[in-house]
Amino acid sequence: MPLAKAMQARSGSKTAYLHQSDAISHLVSETAGPLVVTTGTGSGKTECFLLPVIQNAIEDSVAFKQSGLTAILVYPMNALANDQEERIREYLEGSGHTHVKVARYDRSTKQDERERLRKNPPHILLTNYMMLEYLLVRPADRDALFANHRCRFLVLDEVHTYRGSLGANIALLFRRLIAHLRHARQDWRADDRDDSKRFPEPLPVAT
16 A cells, blocks of 8 residues: 555554554544544654545545545644644655645635635645634635535544633534534535445544
8 A cells, every 4th residue: 555655654664553553443444433542742643543534535536536625634733734734745745646635724825725725625624723613604615615525534633732611612613513514515426325435424533
């Protein structure tokens, strides 16, 4: 698998940590359910969801050849999102899957870039919780960016940073996101709602 080889080259190891292996096996299985990964700093939590997220995007791009969200990754800080975007691009280039599109949406995203995202949503979207709120309340973004999505993964990284009233707000935000995904515009290959690839059930993941 080219993606696995790219990850092996980055890590310098042929084996994964147990928590990485367990998480990846769970998320790519047919019976995958919501998952929380909790372990120490620098122990590779990101790889627990990145391989399933990227592999799912690759399979979607091959099967449908259509723009549309397959994963939304939410970070507490832009610096983390910047780092993860670069890492994802490295994995895609290293595995030869540059047709998979990844994009970041934050305060630095310019108007012309937003227009491009509305017209051609990426497979993988990285954002923060404040901008996710904007995406759900701005009609132009809400209607266009989520249209014809095949969103399988909803990732909330660094979940321990959300406490008290902020934690409650984030929980409500994710409930709104899931509700919107279920009612987003679907006007492309929308006949078979039982097709789990075209209409996957959103899978929450937290680290």
